[in-house]
Amino acid sequence: MANSTCARGSYGSSKPANATDDLLEKSISYIEWTLWMGMELRSFLRKMFHQYFQPRSLAKFHPFQRKAVLVLLDSLINLSKDGETEFKGPFQRYAGSVILRAIYGITTQEDQEHYVSLVNRAILGIAQAGSHGNFLVDYLPFLKRVPSLRDEPWEKLQTSVAAGAALDCLATENLNKAKKDDTQMEVMIRNCTGVAYLAATDTTASLLLSTVLSLLHNPDVQARAQRELDTVVGTSRLPDFGDRENLPYLEAILTESLRIYPVLPLAVPHHSIEDDVYEGYFIPKGTTFVANSWAILHNKHAYPDPLKFNPERFVQKEGEKLPPSPLLYAFGYGRRQCPGRPFALDNAWLAIACILATFNIKKAINQDGTEIEAEIAYTKGMVSHPEDFKCRFVPRSTGAWENIKLTFHHVETEE
Numbered sequence: 337m338a339n340s341t342c343a344r345g346s347y348g349s350s351k352p353a354n355a356t357d358d359l360l361e362k363s364i365s366y367i368e369w370t371l372w373m374g375m376e377l378r379s380f381l382r383k384m385f386h387q388y389f390q391p392r393s394l395a396k397f398h399p400f401q402r403k404a405v406l407v408l409l410d411s412l413i414n415l416s417k418d419g420e421t422e423f424k425g426p427f428q429r430y431a432g433s434v435i436l437r438a439i440y441g442i443t444t445q446e447d448q449e450h451y452v453s454l455v456n457r458a459i460l461g462i463a464q465a466g467s468h469g470n471f472l473v474d475y476l477p478f479l480k481r482v483p484s485l486r487d488e489p490w491e492k493l494q495t496s497v498a499a500g501a502a503l504d505c506l507a508t509e510n511l512n513k514a515k516k517d518d519t520q521m522e523v524m525i526r527n528c529t530g531v532a533y534l535a536a537t538d539t540t541a542s543l544l545l546s547t548v549l550s551l552l553h554n555p556d557v558q559a560r561a562q563r564e565l566d567t568v569v570g571t572s573r574l575p576d577f578g579d580r581e582n583l584p585y586l587e588a589i590l591t592e593s594l595r596i597y598p599v600l601p602l603a604v605p606h607h608s609i610e611d612d613v614y615e616g617y618f619i620p621k622g623t624t625f626v627a628n629s630w631a632i633l634h635n636k637h638a639y640p641d642p643l644k645f646n647p648e649r650f651v652q653k654e655g656e657k658l659p660p661s662p663l664l665y666a667f668g669y670g671r672r673q674c675p676g677r678p679f680a681l682d683n684a685w686l687a688i689a690c691i692l693a694t695f696n697i698k699k700a701i702n703q704d705g706t707e708i709e710a711e712i713a714y715t716k717g718m719v720s721h722p723e724d725f726k727c728r729f730v731p732r733s734t735g736a737w738e739n740i741k742l743t744f745h746h747v748e749t750e751e
């Protein structure tokens with residue numbers, strides 16, 4: 337178990353050397369080990385995802401991310417009008433719809449709801465298996481559910497390809513690159529896309545729900561982010577990706593959320609592929625590494641008062657060094673670090689920016705008028721989610737929504 341990052345390399349430099357990275361560099365993750373086994377598939381997955389989700393390609397996703405965020409905001413408005421106080425579903429659908437579009441080109445709402453429910457059933461399997469301990473057993477329920485996750489959206493894609501109606505997406509891009517009738521390659525693409533769709537949906541939904549929960553508990557943070565948004569973006573349109581670099585406090589909220597409630601508190605176990613010596617200890621090939629990301633991200637020397645949600649710690653001040661970025665730890669380690677990171681952060685940023693621009697997040701209210709406390713409690717399992725909580729999304733300005741929505745005009749240019 338790696339609980340710190342400071343043993344190899346200097347801690348606290350602007351981009352700290354990461355000993356956990358160093359150790360895990362020589363390892364492979366248990367996900368790939370248990371699911372796919374072959375070296376060929378591992379490197380294929382890595383290349384495919386890094387190419388498709390690389391930071392300079394992110395703009396191609398923006399039209400459908402905007403579309404999905406409008407659906408999310410509409411759901412929050414309509415559910416709030418009906419007095420609903422539980423909102424897990426819209427966040428899962430937002431995360432799922434963006435991923436399904438990127439990976440398979442799936443856009444219809446009915447399909448999206450069906451596939452997101454498949455992910456949720458698989459996640460239940462993971463949660464029931466507990467976290468790390470007996471690794472193979474932990475992953476088995478997840479493995480049992482992979483075929484439906486992998487095959488159903490794939491079959492849908494095949495139908496669209498046959499009809500000449502498939503949209504550009506990760507799967508079609510890679511199928512086009514493959515030689516005709518290369519069935520082995522097709523199987524590899526199908527397996528990789530299937531697992532990624534699970535890996536991407538649940539994690540993004542968890543980050544969004546943690547951020548909403550943190551904002552609910554910190555109205556002062558909400559108010560400050562809204563002041564920043566109103567100053568930079570104004571109140572007559574929604575924030576968009578071009579505004580991002582001018583909204584440092586909003587960025588700090590997302591960063592602090594990843595730190596305080598890491599989506600994978602114990603990362604993904606890795607398995608060493610060669611003998612190593614670390615701080616005088618011999619580590620034989622085949623050793624399992626578990627990086628305790630939660631401990632790293634709650635180290636009081638790096639992040640004073642680590643249990644306090646304090647985005648301020650990530651706001652650059654003159655003459656002061658920022659703490660190590662949680663992005664170094666929250667997305668895994670070494671060569672296996674999450675290839676979906678920039679895409680995931682874009683998805684989460686747009687949703688949180690638009691929610692803060694549109695709503696105040698407030699405590700839900702009982703019939704007798706008393707406020708309902710939203711407990712900060714997390715599920716057990718490899719991917720950690722806030723336990724269900726209640727809140728209200730109260731529109732910041734009455735009546736303006738329909739007009740504001742129209743200003744998100746880039747949406748109309750998409751399929």
Ligand code: HEM
Nearest residue numbers: 365532536539540543599600604667668669672674676680
């Ligand atoms: C907040 C959202 C996300 C978090 C916190 C997250 C976190 C992680 C972590 C901790 C790992 C394990 C890395 C390791 O083995 O050390 C991982 C792997 C992976 N993630 Fe993500 N992820 C997120 C979103 C996404 C998205 C949106 C995608 C796809 C677009 C994605 C695709 C993958 C894939 C394919 C792997 C396996 C990489 C490999 O083994 O080489 N993830 N992720």
